[in-house]
Amino acid sequence: MRLTGCNLRCSWCDSEYTFTGGQRRTVEEVVEEVEQLSPGGGLVEITGGEPMLQEREVVPLMQRLVDRGYTLLLETSGERPLQRVPARVIKIVDVKCPNSGEPGTFDMENLEVLNRPDEVKFVLSDREDYEFARDFVARHNLNHRVNAVLFSPAFSKDANGTRDTSHCLLDPRELADWMLADAVPARLGLQIHKFIWDPALKGV
């Protein structure tokens, strides 16, 4: 479920098409559509854009769906307060690094509402980003707060045709070496869909 609108402008954003457009739906209509697509439960991911810009609607929507037995994932930058996100929703929080163009936007009070099933990810484009992420994880003991900490190289927005790791803004091999050298308690994650499908393809 992809919501329209974002208040950030990350330099490597791969979903700029979400900044405008979309279709207006009521919470009821969305719940009905989810139940038609996946009757009786299943996995629902809410992403954007920034879903929490529509907090007034998306919080009751999430509550309705978890009450009906769905497993909910919420992708967010953590720039908006997350205190009202229902406890059973798994938050996947993308803390912005210096070279995203949006450093310092993470609301530090959100650290207190991270739960064990949640994930925190950092999209990295160079050594400065890596050091920021490494130090953030250590300073806030992140690996003991959440289920997974992920370091992911940013992917070139211009990549098309045959894709390989040369389209990552930070060489994954180099990142792996750094993480091993520093024994960072995080997983290296590649955006595997960008390798499998054309990066411009929606819905994959």
Ligand code: SF4
């Ligand atoms: S927060 Fe997400 S949707 Fe918004 S600009 Fe950054 S990457 Fe794009």
